[in-house]
Amino acid sequence: MSAVLAERAAGVRSEASSTIAIVLLGTGVVGGALLKLLNTAAAGSLRLVGAANSRRQQTDPASLARRNLREQLNQHGVPRDNASLLTALDASGAAVKVIIDATASTTLAARHAEWLAHGYHVVTANKALAGGELSGWRALQAALANGGRYGDSATVGAGLPVLSTLRRLRTCGDGLLTLEGVFSGSLSWLFNQYDGSRPFSELLREARHLGYTEPDPRSDLSGEDVARKLLIIARNAGFALGTDEVQVEGLVPASLRELDTEAFLARLAELDVPLAARHAEAKSRGCVLRFLARLNQRGHARVGLAEVPLTHPAARLYGTDNQFALTTTRYHAQPLVIQGPGAGPEVTAQALLGDVLALG
Numbered sequence: 001m002s003a004v005l006a007e008r009a010a011g012v013r014s015e016a017s018s019t020i021a022i023v024l025l026g027t028g029v030v031g032g033a034l035l036k037l038l039n040t041a042a043a044g045s046l047r048l049v050g051a052a053n054s055r056r057q058q059t060d061p062a063s064l065a066r067r068n069l070r071e072q073l074n075q076h077g078v079p080r081d082n083a084s085l086l087t088a089l090d091a092s093g094a095a096v097k098v099i100i101d102a103t104a105s106t107t108l109a110a111r112h113a114e115w116l117a118h119g120y121h122v123v124t125a126n127k128a129l130a131g132g133e134l135s136g137w138r139a140l141q142a143a144l145a146n147g148g149r150y151g152d153s154a155t156v157g158a159g160l161p162v163l164s165t166l167r168r169l170r171t172c173g174d175g176l177l178t179l180e181g182v183f184s185g186s187l188s189w190l191f192n193q194y195d196g197s198r199p200f201s202e203l204l205r206e207a208r209h210l211g212y213t214e215p216d217p218r219s220d221l222s223g224e225d226v227a228r229k230l231l232i233i234a235r236n237a238g239f240a241l242g243t244d245e246v247q248v249e250g251l252v253p254a255s256l257r258e259l260d261t262e263a264f265l266a267r268l269a270e271l272d273v274p275l276a277a278r279h280a281e282a283k284s285r286g287c288v289l290r291f292l293a294r295l296n297q298r299g300h301a302r303v304g305l306a307e308v309p310l311t312h313p314a315a316r317l318y319g320t321d322n323q324f325a326l327t328t329t330r331y332h333a334q335p336l337v338i339q340g341p342g343a344g345p346e347v348t349a350q351a352l353l354g355d356v357l358a359l360g
């Protein structure tokens with residue numbers, strides 16, 4: 001090989017090894033927002049080598065470069081197969097290979113530990129592993145002991161610096177004593193608005209219309225998503241809680257749990273009377289209702305509706321704000337409070353991007 005060719009080949013090799021190669025799983029609301037961010041200068045060091053939705057995937061560079069990749073996946077994609085996405089990562093020659101999970105799939109989450117063990121990094125908005133069964137959390141910790149990195153900023157507070165802060169405090173020997181807060185953007189909005197003047201069901205319809213809730217609002221009202229976030233924070237703080245150790249008081253009565261979405265939406269008004277009664281009781285004591293997650297010093301975890309006085313930090317939330325009040329060994333007299341928009345595709349996608357860039 002001539003000296004010039006050798007120099008060029010070395011250049012290509014060093015360019016390949018200095019880039020971060022990524023595969024994106026999920027091109028929905030969050031994945032779609034991430035694809036937009038990948039076209040910005042901030043993502044210049046990243047190379048997308050594969051993208052997939054639940055049915056189709058793409059590894060062809062020309063197709064991946066298309067601006068409308070998300071829409072094109074269906075016509076130009078090939079059937080789903082994780083192995084060929086991993087092959088694309090391996091073939092990239094990049095020093096850093098990252099799988100980004102922007103789905104809510106438990107099947108994919110169950111593969112995170114295996115991917116980490118095989119030398120890939122995982123960046124995720126999917127809470128199903130870290131906030132799922134304790135055995136999955138333990139498998140994740142074991143895989144991480146081998147050097148892989150797990151970007152989880154998007155799993156709690158849509159990227160608000162909660163988990164990073166907690167880990168930083170822990171590194172300094174500052175342990176979490178108690179945690180309290182509002183971890184759901186949709187439930188925050190609903191109870192920030194609810195003052196008894198309009199039926200709860202009317203507010204819920206509005207929240208759904210604004211895209212604050214899932215298409216089936218029971219996913220939000222059940223409290224299960226909040227419980228997963230509480231588990232993720234608690235586990236990161238050293239409380240190895242199982243899913244059955246979080247007491248969840250959801251807002252969906254048993255009579256409405258088994259219905260299909262349409263039938264549930266038709267019977268939303270059944271939520272009104274019990275909530276109006278709870279609101280009136282709270283008001284008579286000078287309190288408001290908030291959907292709180294709480295972890296106390298003994299590791300007792302609870303998620304559900306609570307009355308809080310007007311002086312309580314959670315009484316002063318706006319819009320879809322999330323709030324995390326951490327009392328630690330050193331933040332003892334007053335909690336360290338992290339608050340801000342805790343939902344939304346752009347900030348969640350940015351949390352994923354930030355975690356990927358931190359691997360470079």
Ligand SMILES: NC(=O)c1ccc[n+]([C@@H]2O[C@H](COP(=O)([O-])OP(=O)(O)OC[C@H]3O[C@@H](n4cnc5c(N)ncnc54)[C@H](OP(=O)(O)O)[C@@H]3O)[C@@H](O)[C@H]2O)c1
Pocket residue numbers: 025026027028029030031052053054055080102103104105107108125126127154155158342343344345348
């Ligand atoms: N939206 C937010 O503001 C927000 C904030 C924080 C965290 N999150 C989390 O982010 C994740 C994604 O939320 P989202 O709102 O973007 O949901 P979404 O709009 O429903 O999108 C989910 C995407 O995942 C894809 N998918 C499902 N199973 C898959 C599989 N096995 N392989 C590849 N792709 C698969 C879906 O494919 P199809 O298109 O084929 O259905 C879809 O593209 C969830 O875990 C959610 O809890 C969301």
